[in-house]
Amino acid sequence: MNFVLAAGGTGGHMIPAHALAAELKARGHGVLLITDARGSRIPGLFDDVPVHILPAGRLTKTPWGMLKAMRSVMAGRREAKTLYRKHRPDAVVGFGGYPAFPALLAASSLRIPTVLHEQNAVLGRVNRLLAGDAAAIATAYERVERLKPGHERKVALVGNPVRSSIVKLGELPFPAFDSFAPLKLLVTGGSQGATVLGEIVPAGLGELSENLRHRLQVVQQCRPDDIERVRDTYRDLGIPAELSTYLRDMDDKLGACHLMIGRAGASTIAELTAAGRPAILVPLPIATDDHQTANARELARAGGARMIPQPQFTPEALARQIEALADDPEALSNAAARALSVGRPHAARDLADLVERIGQGDRPALVGPAIKAATPSIGLAPAGATA
Template sequence: MDAAPLILLAAGGTGGHLFPAEALGVELMRRGYRVRLVTDSRALRYTGLFSKDTIDVVPSATVRSRMPWSLAYTGLMLGYGVVAALNLVRRLKPAAVVGFGGYPTVPPLIAAKLRGVPGIIHDANAVLGRANRFLSSRVSAIATSLPGVLDRDPALASKTTTVGTPMRPAILAAAAVQFAAPEPDGALRLLVVGGSQGARVMADIVPGAIERLDPSLWSRLVLTQQVREEDMARVRAVYDRIKLSAELAPFFSDLPARLASSHLVVTRSGAGTVAELGAIGRPSILVPLPGAIDQDQFANAGVLAQADGGIRIVQKDFTSERLAAEITTLAAAPARLAAMATNARKVGRLDAAERLADLVAKVAGIS
């Protein structure tokens, strides 16, 4: 098995980067290749496909400020990372290096370029992230989740392939669960999530929206909400006041199954979340994270909104009154929820891991 080609997967230490890397890793291993993960120290807490003996940590830093001292620190750390990655690539001799975004991908892909190893980047967003944008001219191939991402740049478009977002096995299992629209007077399953760290805006807005619903809807509502520990007491107090039984937790380890069992999802619109909603096919109300330089979450939400698989509400318009109105309208229209689920599913790609593995094998010359 040691003679099998080795593919280095490089990813930032968050779920949005690690989950697609894991999904590709599963597919590459199924084909008989070896895989290792190159990342930052955050991923040492990760308990998925990669064990600690298959994870290589390289120094890196994120651009957090335009202040000269901050830029100098980031540059210094990335320089250290490139030196470490050069030694790693020299020692491991990978057939290719595949990056999934985040600044921890910069050192290994620069090292790959310097040592003549094919490099590939994958971007799950509707616009390239900053790290991937920096790397885009320095890699052999670019894979995107969505079409048209680089159409305005002919030099990059010529080496770009749309593959979708590779899905971990739990999402593929959830995608097999068909959407069942709620009965007119039956349970309405509402899931509220805010990303890997939770979103305070959900704690600020959702309880007030639920309180504004007609009391006849309270008896139908089956609410599951991701809530940060520091917000738990105030959120729980609202639901206790209206005698609504809600499941609240800072984190749900079985989130794919919960997505599959939901009639409506209220969430941020990170690339991974939007891709999973498309793969599973569930209606959503999407609240893009404001203030991002690239407005990537706004663009991601637009993909589902334009397909009529989701409703995009910018944060300044995301009020308890607006959310209550949207929930009330959708609760009274099960046929529309079913249509939204179907439309969201059309956006998703369940074969993305296979398509990306084909591209990796082709670029690495091991197909």
């Protein structure tokens, strides 16, 4: 079979698309990615998958901005229709983000079935616009906000796909930790880093007791403009820290850490729960529809994370939370187990099963979250051919 994956240009959209692509290719299907220039530049993703860049405008509230965006969307739609006529996909899978919009519009106009994947606990704007035409809506949470009641019958809970190397971490024991062992912290801020973490985390670690501070080992992602300042702060505190603007080996870093401090993006939550790692989460306050706070709730309620709203995210508050976990060696391992308990490590498999059924013309009976509360082909085969 042939599938097109359409994803916006951020890691939150691209990483689950990458995980699904790997699963579909392993099953022998042809896969092509549609994204924007940003998505095509993310390193380590889709190296062996053809990538097609479409024009896509970002819808704004101003009349001129809306007109400009719609012109771009319509141009992308025309380009996608030409692509689909040449290489007819069995289904198009959208992962949200404005670059996915024209690709999905084109599929609907050609009566190609579409599947929407929603990574967050709040249905995104593009997915809300396209939900009516979708054959299925795959979700990562049992309860998804902004989902219309009439669309509940289309919903299947599959989880948020992550890389297989992350899933394998959940099958391994949690790193040993006791009253004398080093405390290994991983600090991330999404694909672009976060200045507030670069300001608060080093200061918060400086508030810890001298005994605990001397046991710290820190790996932290920083914005390029912040990295030298953060490095100087850690040096003054005498805390060993490995700093980088982009973490290429996230699976190794996550596997080694005892505690993650970071935002509550969809991919972050999915990786924490698949790997079984406790976290202190600081949701991005300006995230659309406050979806990061919604993302963090399930993990926090399960006891796998502690959530601090950014206005309350101070060095003192962070230090108190770290000490509460580090002072009891069992607290970290218990939190890790609780994080793992809400993980969905087979999300890529389950999503691949769903899109195969949709591509075959099947409309499986779906249960919505709101109701419950040979050698893989490299690209798409031409229409009528076998991938």
